[in-house]
Amino acid sequence: MDYYSQLKKLQPNFKVIIPFKDYVAELVRELGLHSIEIIIKTDSIILVNGMDQFTPIWAQDVWSDCIGTEINSINQGIEILKKYKNIGSYYPLVKNNFGELISQKVKNIPLKRIKFQPNHPFDFKFTAWTILDSFLITSEKTLKRFPFGWHEFEEDKNSPPSRAYLKLWETFTIYGVNIEKSDTVIEVGSSPGGWTWVLSGLANKVYSIDRAPLSDKIGKIENIYHQDGDAFKLNPKNYPDVTWFFSDIICTPEKIYETIQFWLNNSPVRKFVCTIKFKGDCNFDILKQFLAIENSTIIHLYHNKNEVTWIKYA
Incomplete structure (x- = not known):
């Protein structure tokens, strides 16, 4: 689908919401209840204007103060990302070879399972980014400390009697x-x-x-x-x-x-x-x-x- 016309409607410092895979409908309902304007919706990403005083419960992650830049080449995307001082965190969208090729040329945080460490402060800075059509979307302000809210742990498959x-x-x-x-x-x-x-x-x-x-x-x-x-x-x-x-x-x-x-x-x-x-x-x-x-x-x-x-x- 061509999102070009919708992307042009985005206001400065728009937000990106990453939905939980099976609960996109609940997230959309929640946004509607709070009169949040949805500009683009897919199964893996939602772009909205506004939402300054509200954090949706059904969001896996929220990127704030997003910048969208239309790019014409892989090299242009690489140059933009290299200007950020923090390491990148690439959120891949379905069938986007453009993004995959750029991600191979810049440093990105690999997704790693989390070690269970209660009361252990963990904080690092990264630049979240993705490609939608020919738009490079970046954010240095994410809701979750781990990229995309991907909270997979190094599991204990022997001691607990259930995955709860x-x-x-x-x-x-x-x-x-x-x-x-x-x-x-x-x-x-x-x-x-x-x-x-x-x-x-x-x-x-x-x-x-x-x-x-x-x-x-x-x-x-x-x-x-x-x-x-x-x-x-x-x-x-x-x-x-x-x-x-x-x-x-x-x-x-x-x-x-x-x-x-x-x-x-x-x-x-x-x-x-x-x-x-x-x-x-x-x-x-x-x-x-x-x-x-x-x-x-x-x-x-x-x-x-x-x-x-x-x-x-x-």
């Missing part, structure tokens, strides 16, 4: 959630123990609540205290030492919201990490209620599916 642990690895490594060794955490809906396994390696004590058992390997970890119980009928007074509340339980957004409010009103716990799961489309109205809770945010993790993660830092 990757959500917490991402939360702790990327989004500034900090558990101290002195913390006591409670996790509801914990079976088979993917999150429980991660938490046991960071906190002093983990209360694991589920009617189903943990996997045998996880259940033997010394600082995990598993209890057979209903996650929605707990008495917070029975857990006076808890400092963090975690949930990846399968339930409606309304139910987990109700549970969070109960704990906020009946316990001293003020730090939460909870998955909000959807059947069908994202319920943006309920998300507004979550975001109204003080010191909280909502993120669609790279490892989330049809769900988002609500974090309350304090």
Whole structure:
């Protein structure tokens, strides 16, 4: 498709949004709810004007203060990129030989899997760039610290009983959630123990609540205290030492919201990490209620599916 005419409509310092592969429709809905003008939309990139005071939840990455330059040759593209002092990060679009040829002539950060290192500051500067038709698009201001929000980890394929642990690895490594060794955490809906396994390696004590058992390997970890119980009928007074509340339980957004409010009103716990799961489309109205809770945010993790993660830092 020829995007030339649409590219001409872009305002100075436009934004590039990289969507999650399976959730382009949710991102478009979210942009529409905030009256964001979409200039170009493909399955791998969305270009918008405006959006100064808003960061979409369903964006894998956002490039700000973008510059679009029409180029007539590979050498021209190379010359422009070499003027940037930071190393490049090339985001390839489908069937763009122009971009591939340029990328072979300039230094780019290779995509590498991330090592799980909680509370480990990681920051480097790079220039994100791509080619759309004959336009070179560049940005030195990206939302995510890792190129394109590509949060693939060096996985542990032996210890955890499920891949759900990757959500917490991402939360702790990327989004500034900090558990101290002195913390006591409670996790509801914990079976088979993917999150429980991660938490046991960071906190002093983990209360694991589920009617189903943990996997045998996880259940033997010394600082995990598993209890057979209903996650929605707990008495917070029975857990006076808890400092963090975690949930990846399968339930409606309304139910987990109700549970969070109960704990906020009946316990001293003020730090939460909870998955909000959807059947069908994202319920943006309920998300507004979550975001109204003080010191909280909502993120669609790279490892989330049809769900988002609500974090309350304090």
